[in-house]
Amino acid sequence: MxxxxxxxxxxxxxxxxxxxxxxxxxxxxxxxxxxxxxxxxxxxxxxxxxxxxxxxxxxxxxxxxxxxxxxxxxxxxxxxxxxxxxxQQIRANQIAMIFQEPMTSLNPAFSIGEQIAELLQVHRGENQKQAREHTVELLKKVRIPNAASRFDDYPHQFSGGMRQRVMIAMALALSPKLLIADEPTTALDVTIQGQILDLIKTLQQEEGMAVLFIxxxxxxxxxxxxxxxxxxxxxxxxxxxxxxxxxxxxxxxxxxxxxAVPKLGSMTDCAEPLKFPQIDSNGQVQLFSPQPPLPNKKPPLLKVSNLTTRFAIHSGFWSRQTAAVHAVENISFTLTPGETLSLVGESGCGKSTTGRSLMRLVEPLHGEIEFNGYNVCQLSQAELRRMRQDIQFIFQDPFASLNPRMTIEETLIEPLLEHQLASKRDAKKRALELIEQVGLSGDMLKRHPHEFSGGQRQRIAIARALSLNPKLIIADESVSALDVSVKAQVVNLLMDLQQTHNLAYLFISHDMAVVERISHRVAVMYLGEIVEIGPRQAIFSNPQHPYTQKLLAAVPIADPAQRHLKRHLSVDELKSPIRDNNYQPPQRHYRQVSDQHWVMQH
Incomplete structure (x- = not known):
């Protein structure tokens, strides 16, 4: 070389x-x-x-x-x-870049197909028909389900992971000599991550492309x-x-x-969640004891029964509903104070929609949600506002959820002032405490979001979620953008806060090694349904559903000796969650494997 x-x-x-x-x-x-x-x-x-x-x-x-x-x-x-x-000519034809946060790179006013096709028309001279066909092939290459029908969809209609796949397709469109990939698999679940990495390797072999991988x-x-x-x-x-x-x-x-690298399978003999090893000032590894077990008979803080959320698809001259995206389909689970339930599954499987449905950020079609004495589905807007003090959401994309015009201090004190929970002076003291809790310094409070890296913005989003002392935090890929040492610190912080304040977490993640560390229970989702749920130890040591087994097999191993091993992951097209108006979901049956461990019959 x-x-x-x-x-x-x-x-x-x-x-x-x-x-x-x-x-x-x-x-x-x-x-x-x-x-x-x-x-x-x-x-x-x-x-x-x-x-x-x-x-x-x-x-x-x-x-x-x-x-x-x-x-x-x-x-x-x-x-x-x-x-x-x-x-501009260099960037168009010789160097391509996949950015860390796709919403900063995709134009919300144009469909994703138009944005990729424009590259091919301007720089390859393809006509409109050729560019469309080429774009669909690129979308298939990065496994966008129903690529042809999604050509005209806009960025906001995609999940975070699927937006990242669109960015990868766009970067590869012109076959660059150098690909700069800035956290290209951050938002992807492990199965898609493995396939994207294999795709980049294949392109290297075919075209001699060099890759700078951040x-x-x-x-x-x-x-x-x-x-x-x-x-x-x-x-x-x-x-x-x-x-x-x-x-x-x-x-x-x-x-x-x-x-600081978490190793999947390192907790086989540990029944309770376990904090990450911490590195002390001398560079030595500090180990922790497992968290104390939860009391057996605790009434649930959150009870979800038969939750279903669908998104209507309109078409035709009269824009009538012709189909629906079955994002969440008839799921049930409970969550007790002090417990962490992790939702895992591929991008687009319904994890984020589940979290948003619990807060009624999207309206469920039917089902029951009971939280802390509230019947969430029947609350008025004023009651919802009060209820949301007790549930906080850490969104997947911190750049999209932080106001670019507000300083970090203004972002952190706004919830306290809005809910009249503190004076401005006390709110500023609280902001300083919060920013230091997540590993940032107080002199950063006067900065704006664009002055921070992606990982730092994620920590700010976590600090904001903690500001109202909630009972439940829904963490949607809350540590996905963090490097391993900071990820360990933030996860340990979340676990400390859980012990101190008896917090419940709904932890949405594709990082199976983190899920294994932090969880009491794990629910595996596929196409909007929970296919397996049970105690963390049971799911990781005795996975029953083929999809759970596939997820665990796809986790990358921090060992260069494993580099040339093939995972033999299926590369079949993802099934579509879109169903026509006459579709009736089949009756699902679950088999009990062990205590609290249930698996869908397949």
């Missing part, structure tokens, strides 16, 4: 941002190169400079607020001296990267082949990252 000329060569890259009247360096003398067909992974904590590195390469930083120094060469051509028009998932790093570059506070602290780095990390920070 070293005999080849590098596709990308970065030398002495220093990027600074304007801070008042002075420049503050956020990258210091970074240098690396990538060869054809190679994957280089960049890992490090949120705010370490990973994304700034990629934006510097793409020349996407605001020239009025930033300064890029050093050399960035693409196939020997210096990029830092190119004008906007020249860089991620916090060390399992993904072990699986895809030829070499790994570790960054800490804007500096390159270690680089090596991935196998050598995992086997013998030299830098203390690299050792800390690897020690």
């Amino acid at each position: 070293t005999e080849l000329a590098p596709i990308l060569q970065v030398s002495d890259l220093t990027t600074s941002f304007r801070d008042g009247h002075r420049w503050k360096a956020v990258l210091n003398n970074i240098q690396f190169c990538i060869y054809p067909g190679e994957t280089l992974a960049i890992v490090g904590e949120s705010g370490s400079g990973k994304s700034v590195t990629s934006l510097s390469i793409m020349q996407l930083l605001n020239p009025r607020r930033s300064r890029v120094q050093g050399s960035i060469k693409l196939e020997g051509r210096e990029l830092t001296t190119l004008n906007d028009a020249q860089m 991620t916090h998932d060390m399992g993904v790093v072990a699986e895809v990267a030829d070499r790994t570059l570790v960054m800490y506070r804007g500096e390159l602290v270690e680089t090596n082949t991935t196998a050598a780095l995992f086997a013998n990390p030299k830098h203390e920070y690299t050792r800390m990252l690897l020690n």
Whole structure:
């Protein structure tokens, strides 16, 4: 590989941002190169400079607020001296980038099909029919269900994971020589993640494409990267082949990252949730005891019975309802104070819709929701407002849920002032406590959301959810954007808060290693239905449903020796949740496997 000329060569890259009247360096003398067909992974904590590195390469930083120094060469051509028009041609045909948050890249005013087809028409000269056919093929490639019929759908009609798949299809449309992937699988469940990683590998083999892979998932790093570059506070602290780095990390920070990696199956003999190992100031691993067991006879805080949520599909001249998306179909479960129930399943299976239905952010079709003495389905708007003080929602996409015009302090004090729970002075004190609880500093309160990395924005969203001292938190992929060390800290924080305040969590996640750590019980969803539910230990040690077994088999392993092993995952088209008006759901039957462990008969 070293005999080849590098596709990308970065030398002495220093990027600074304007801070008042002075420049503050956020990258210091970074240098690396990538060869054809190679994957280089960049890992490090949120705010370490990973994304700034990629934006510097793409020349996407605001020239009025930033300064890029050093050399960035693409196939020997210096990029830092190119004008906007020249860089646009480079970005269109030679470098593609998959961004961390798809809603910042997709135009909400255009359908996803139009946005991909436009690339093909402008840069490949395809006519409208050719571009549409090509776009549908790309959507199929990244396993968008019913690709042809979803060409005209808008970004808001897709789940977070499916929006990420659209972004991947868009990035691959023009067959770039270099693909910069900034957390491309963050929002994807493990089965789709495995297939997307296989797809990127296949494209590398076919076209000699190089990949710069930015991620916090060390399992993904072990699986895809030829070499790994570790960054800490804007500096390159270690680089090596991935196998050598995992086997013998030299830098203390690299050792800390690897020690913080959750390992699936590590809790086989542990009946209760267990906090992640914490790294102390000396770099030593601090282990914790399991959480105390829940009392056996606790009345449920939340009781859900036969919950069904569907979304109407209108078509024809009169825009009549012709079909419906069966997002959540006849599910039931309970949740007690101090308990964590995790919902797992593929993107689009109904996990997020379930959480939103519980708060009536979307209206259920039928079913019963009892929460803390409330009959949620029958509440007036004023009663709903009072009820929502006790349920808080941590949304999947922090950029979409944080007001870009408000400072972080204003974001954190707004719920307290709106519900008249504190004076402005006390609310500001509370905001400082909250921001420090989630691992950020008080001097960040005056900043706006766009001044934070994706992981930092996720922590701010968690702080806001804690502001009203709720009884139940619905956490929708709340740690998906966090690197492993911060993820461990935030999950441990959530578990500490649960013990202190007797909080209940509905934890929606695709990260099975985190689910194994934090959960008392696990419910597996597929096409809007719960196919298996039971105690965490039973689900992970004795999965009964084929879909549960498939999810567990797809989890990446943080071991470079496993890199070339094939998972043999099914690549069949995902079934559609869309049904016509005459469809009658079949009567489902469940079999009891053990105490509280139930599986749908398949």
